[in-house]
Amino acid sequence: MPRSGLMLRAHLAALLLGGSPIASASAAAAIQPVGAPAGFEELSRARQIVVDIYFGGQKLGETMATIRPGALQFRDPASVAALIPNALDPAQLAAVLSGALSTNSALVCSPANSSLCGTLAPDSAGIIFDEQRFRVDVFVSPKLLRAITKANPYLALPSAAPSLTSSLGLAISGSSASDPLYNFQNRTILAVRNVRIRADTSFASGLGFIADDLVAEVDRPDLRYSAGLLWAPGLDLTGQRRIVGFGIGSQFDTRSDRESLRGTPLLVFLSQPARIEILIDGRLVGSGLYTAGNNILDTSSLPDGAYSLVLRIRESSGAVHEERRFFIKNAQIAPVGKPLYFAYAGMLANTRRNRPISLSKSLYYQLGTARRLSRALAVDVSAIGTQKKTLAEAGAWLITPVARLRVAGLVSTAGDRAALLQLGSAGLANLSFSFDLRRVWSNDGEPLIPAADYVDNFTSGPPVKAQLGSGSYSQATASLGYQLGPALLSLIASYRKDKATRSDYSIGPSLQWLLVNRAGFQLSLDADAQRTRSTTSTFFGIRFLHTGGGFSTFNTSGYRSVHSNGNAGGSISRMVTSLTSQYFHEDENRTQLSLDGGLERTTELTSVHANGSLYSRFGSVRADLLHDFGGALQYGLSVQTGAAVDPSDLAIGGRELQESAVVAALDGIAPDARFEVLVDEQPRGQLGAGGRLPIFLQPYHHYSVRLRPVGGASVWYDSVTRDLTLYPGTVRHLSWRVEHVASLFGQAVRPDGAPVKGASVQSRRGVGETDGQGYFQIDAGSRDSLLFTDANGATCHVQVGDLAARGSYASLGKVLCQ
Secondary structure, three states, rough: OOOHHHHHHHHHHHHHHHEEEEEEOOHHOOOOOOOOOOOOHHHHOOOOEEEEEEEOOEEEEEEEEEEEEOEEEEOOOOHHHOOOOOOOOHHHHHOOOOOOOEEEEEHHOOOOOOOOOOOOOOOEEEEEEOOOOOEEEEEEHHHHHHHHHHHEEEEOOOOOOOEEEEEEEEEEEOOOOEEEEEEEEEEEEEEOEEEEEEEEEEOOOOOOOEEEEEEEEEEEOOOEEEEEEEEEEEEEOOOOEEEEEEEEEEEEOOOHHEEEEEEEHEEEEEEEEEEEEEEEOOOEEEEEHHHHHHEEEEOOOOOEEEEEEEEEEOOOOOOOOEEEEEEEOOOOOOOOOOOOEEEEEEEEEEEEEOOOOOOOEEEEEEEEEEEEEOOOOEEEEEEEOEEEEEEEEEEEEEOOOOOEEEEEEHHHHHHHEEEEEEEEOOOOEEEEEEEEEEEEEEOOOOOOOOOOOOOOOOOOOOOOOEEEHOOOOOEEEEEEEEEEEEEEEEEEEEEEEOOOOOOEEEEEEEEEEEEEEOOOOEEEEEEEEEOOOOOEEEEEEEEEEEEEEEEEEEEEEEEEEEEOOOOOOEEEEEEEEEEEEEEEEEEEOOEEEEEEEEEEEEOOOEEEEEEEEEEOEEEEEEEEEEEEOOOOOEEEEEEEEEEEEEEOOEEEEOOOOOOOOEEEEEEEOOOOOOEEEEEEEEEEEEEEOOEEEEEEEEOEEEEEEEEEEEEOEEEEEOOOOOEEOOOOOEEEEEEEEEEEEEEEEEOOOOOOOOOOOOOOEOOOEEEEEEOOEEEEEEEEEEEEEEEEOOOOEEEEEEOOOOOOOOOOEEEEEEEEEO
């Protein structure tokens, strides 16, 4: 006990025993307890009372307890343990709360100890008892509490009505010296709740009508079933393959916490409610309120990568402290505690002219699993094959505060082998690096798995050469960058060697040095050099950027020298430049117009170009022109739009080509009213009365949609936020009714001509009162009914007709109340 406490107890003991009120600490230590003095026995006797149980600052219930000086014992510890949320083992917690518990009354908050009170960190569980308020705060060790999770971690299913989204695109290109080429692309998804049919098709010159995929999908908790023409995911060293067959695989798209699952769980124990702020390099990137217990923080807004972050914890008591954590977020790695499984089987599909679906005679199958062994280590094992051979690949991820490492190896029953090594920087402030090394030994000189043909559409991309190859090959790519103040130094290198061909390589450094950086103006020094198997190139020059008033100008000018290597070598050196001016405009409807044009002079040619693009609620259009002096005029035109269909509506348009949509509609009799449609508080366009606005959105998300009035029109509308969940192919039709509202003036009279005086007036939009002559003012809309109630409780009604949809005031004149 502190010395001051001993002296106080000695002072009180001396007074109670009739001695001197002055005693030394040594004298106090020598006093022996003799029990409560006469008349004070009740204070030391055990008493039964009802106490309030608190946890994390929240009252949970009441219970009976026995108290005596310095101790408290619950009559029913099991009932107290049952009140504690997220208790790992209520029976174990009840055992800990049994028996006499120290009251820790010195930790009860008061003006004298407001900075060091109200908290307790027991090894298992403990209490702070405030006898004056009959309040017991229970504190539980983190090891006895489970992590706080959502009651339902899955997104709600969308409405059951069938719906369809479709993205349409047309691209035309050519030159004055050749015939034009065209490609019409379409992506359509027909969906009912969690079931859908997806089709990606194109009609292109030289190919005709081709289907890239045509697949039925069903989402179940953590699993997705697929059947039809689909893409199997493939491996690091083989790439994805298109098959006609079926597949089943783990998926976390339907989980509401899927973004957080991709990252290292950030578990924080709180003894009381607190706001936790997440900071990266001193920047606030996330914030949220959390209750007492083991909290898993929401990391959905954090970027991918591996880096350190700071958790700033602001407790409800006012105390603030910080914790530093290392965080990992990578979509390619299985989440912690959530192993991945997948299996696919079918026949490999090719692309043949004028054949929508073309099957090969090659069987294809793939199965595998991936799991996270720890926060830093993950492994995966897969097997793929055809009727001729089976390939097995095993890989691992290691993520540290400095670097991210990926290794993988592959063998086949036909004697093929392959290896992969990837290394990338993580958590380094100024230094960044990446390295990718692949080596494939093909036993027969062919690709490890027959290569798929590529079709240009909305969803697929060209195959990676390193994954397809022509058989045996070696490939390496590397990059290194260092930020030194305003200067960025970098080095990029690549190497490729296929069997029976000469190796190709490229290596070269570059420098970007920002000399001036002011509002609307940047000036930098640029230099680079590159050496390949056939050429050596160097450049030195300046780059500037100027922006202001919707106009931007970019320019890079300097001196470039190119020298051809080998026996037929030659060189050319001259001043080169690239100049582009751009105009950009966006209106209140988010319609974006961009125009640019410029001149480019390289070591080989001089050309001019002009481009224009328009993004509106109806879709997008882009046109390009390029002319080389002495060459042909080249042109390109692309148009994209979308369609959203549900049983009640068809809407055409859309800026973004996403797989789900909301169609906002505005009904009513207020043509002068305009509203912004806000999706998660972000404006997505404007609506007028009778208008419709299709808004394409990413699937597997929960959205909040509401209206916000634009301008000063006097209107009534439903301002309640609409909440909805979208899956691929889901279309939700949201309609709002808007009515013109005005302040009405009039005189109410009874059938006998007497004024309705001193009566209350009520409409759907407001309330008012009549004066001694029956005059009143009230806010109302067209066809509203006005209810008049006089002092005696008698009522009568006035029916309002159609109001003019302009102005904020209207005169009713003399109206009959009956």
